[in-house]
Amino acid sequence: MENNVLFIKNMVCARCILSVSEIFSRLDIPVGTISLGEVSVLRTLTFQEREELSKELLNTGFEIIEDKNSRLVSRIKSVIIKGIYDDKNFSKNNLSVILSDELNMDYSHLSSLFSRMDGKSIQQFQQKIKTERVKELLEYDELSISEIATDLGYGSAAYLSTQFKKSTGLTPSQYKLDHVKKRSSLDSH
Incomplete structure (x- = not known):
């Protein structure tokens, strides 16, 4: 079934899964499962279907990964x-x-x-994603910095603050005061 799994670039969140699901549904292409970056297609696609799918995905910011x-x-x-x-x-x-x-x-x-x-490196990518998650959680303002540090596996709030400042130039507290312009898209990493 590996040849019926399509790998989709830029699927980084639940809304992405929903968008991709809607495209497959609209094109009447039956799928088994859809998860981040992967769609299990229940039959082999014709050349025309694959071209149409590729076009629709590109129009929405996604791309079939061939390599x-x-x-x-x-x-x-x-x-x-x-x-x-x-x-x-x-x-x-x-x-x-x-x-x-x-x-x-x-x-x-x-x-x-x-x-x-x-x-x-993988670690740099992981740190970038963790930083974006910290930004998101700070914006929600539901957890303390210590709770965020624990949830994301930082050794302490101080270590989270140090890593966050290295990545953003701001402490978490400073970020909370001026957060609107600092977020970036996960698919740009």
Whole structure:
């Protein structure tokens, strides 16, 4: 069934899944499951269907990933984004073990491929996504900085603040005062 799995670039959130699902539905293409970056199609697509699908996805900011290495990088990103946003235990576990287990590949291979294809390390990407998650949680103003630090696997609120300042130039408290212009899209990383 691997050949019936399409890998989709820029699927980074639940709304992306909904948008992609609507495109497949509108084109009458039956799907099994849709998750971040992946769609399981229940039948082989004709050339015309694939072209139409590709066009519709591009119009919405998505793209079918054809290259094997690009698909793997996309899967790495999906595992990290999903883990940071959906799994409170994700950041408490060793990222190299999580990725190796999830993708059934040696971490050193994943790491070198990711760096070569994306221009930054897996850890840099993870930190960028964690920073965006911290920004989001600060904007919601429902958790303290200590609670955010715990939820995202930072050793302490002080360490979170240090990492956040390195990434944004602001402390979390400063960010809360002037947060509107500082967020960036997850698919731009």
